[in-house]
Amino acid sequence: MALVRIRPLVDMHVHLREPGGEHKETIASGTAAAKAGGFGAVACMPNTTPPLDTSERVRFVIGRARETALVSVYPIACITVGQRGEALTDFAALKAAGAVALSDDGYPVADEGVMRAALIKAAEAGLPIISHCEPETQIAERDMRLAGETGTSVHIAHVSLRSTVEAIARAKLRGVSVTAETCPHYFTEGASGKMNPPLAGSEDIWAVRRALSDGTIDAIATDHAPHTRAEKAALPAPNGVIGLETAVAAALTALYHTGTLGLDRLFALMRENPAKILRIPLPEGEIEIDTDKIWTLDEEKLLSKSRNTPFPGMTFKGRVFPLLQENAAIATL
Numbered sequence: 001m002a003l004v005r006i007r008p009l010v011d012m013h014v015h016l017r018e019p020g021g022e023h024k025e026t027i028a029s030g031t032a033a034a035k036a037g038g039f040g041a042v043a044c045m046p047n048t049t050p051p052l053d054t055s056e057r058v059r060f061v062i063g064r065a066r067e068t069a070l071v072s073v074y075p076i077a078c079i080t081v082g083q084r085g086e087a088l089t090d091f092a093a094l095k096a097a098g099a100v101a102l103s104d105d106g107y108p109v110a111d112e113g114v115m116r117a118a119l120i121k122a123a124e125a126g127l128p129i130i131s132h133c134e135p136e137t138q139i140a141e142r143d144m145r146l147a148g149e150t151g152t153s154v155h156i157a158h159v160s161l162r163s164t165v166e167a168i169a170r171a172k173l174r175g176v177s178v179t180a181e182t183c184p185h186y187f188t189e190g191a192s193g194k195m196n197p198p199l200a201g202s203e204d205i206w207a208v209r210r211a212l213s214d215g216t217i218d219a220i221a222t223d224h225a226p227h228t229r230a231e232k233a234a235l236p237a238p239n240g241v242i243g244l245e246t247a248v249a250a251a252l253t254a255l256y257h258t259g260t261l262g263l264d265r266l267f268a269l270m271r272e273n274p275a276k277i278l279r280i281p282l283p284e285g286e287i288e289i290d291t292d293k294i295w296t297l298d299e300e301k302l303l304s305k306s307r308n309t310p311f312p313g314m315t316f317k318g319r320v321f322p323l324l325q326e327n328a329a330i331a332t333l
């Protein structure tokens with residue numbers, strides 16, 4: 001069967017660039033891209049300008065989302081003040097303002113003592129910690145050890161390496177409370193671009209695919225990270241690729257049509273699992289997916305303000321069609 005109707009998806013890791021980076025993306029343009037990509041909810045990272053390290057700034061994002069967003073927006077707040085890896089932010093106040101998780105994404109929390117204190121305080125506040133691990137395997141191993149020692153949980157962002165997959169599998173076997181995500185560019189052959197962590201080798205792609213299948217990795221997130229063409233042409237170019245409008249197509253092409261995952265598992269990785277990790281409700285509504293639609297990406301037609309896709313000109317098998325509310329009513333008659 002080619003046509004499937006499901007509820008909208010959840011992306012637990014995007015960069016909407018507002019405030020401070022509105023030339024790259026806004027909450028309005030980023031959520032338009034999210035909606036076109038089949039997502040009904042996104043969680044946005046706090047490395048804006050200024051960063052989301054106070055309750056006032058978290059409330060600003062929620063207010064802008066209320067005015068301009070086309071899908072639900074859940075802010076993630078900083079672990080440390082200014083993402084400097086030193087003083088912890090006020091987790092309870094950030095949660096009260098509406099933050100759903102904590103992360104210094106873009107930077108690792110380098111100091112082990114700071115991360116240990118953050119894990120304990122985040123557990124007390126009831127907020128998940130999302131760890132940007134750099135160097136990836138080394139910091140992931142450290143944070144999983146800390147979670148084990150302190151009886152807390154940690155979520156590992158954007159896993160790209162076989163060695164990290166193996167470390168997560170070992171930690172899960174030991175009973176550590178750890179979840180992990182990867183991104184479409186880490187399981188798709190032929191992806192391109194400069195991002196952090198960088199694209200790895202084909203053995204890493206296969207390890208990530210296996211980890212999505214066997215439960216070592218729990219979620220697919222895009223790490224949608226818009227940058228303008230001029231910024232990407234500069235030296236050194238900033239890290240990041242966009243992904244909201246291609247995630248479903250890439251996942252169907254690289255995971256479903258290769259026989260790696262069935263549709264139920266695939267959509268659990270893009271909906272139920274990220275919602276559960278962030279403790280947010282599943283979005284309402286309906287999307288339609290044509291699993292067999294063959295199409296070629298024209299990046300000029302993307303709704304994101306930026307064009308830094310890892311899949312320029314790529315041909316996919318599988319496409320999502322977001323249903324308007326009124327169409328949904330007609331189509332389900």
Ligand SMILES: [Zn+2]
Pocket residue numbers: 105106107132157158196
């Ligand atoms: Zn990151």
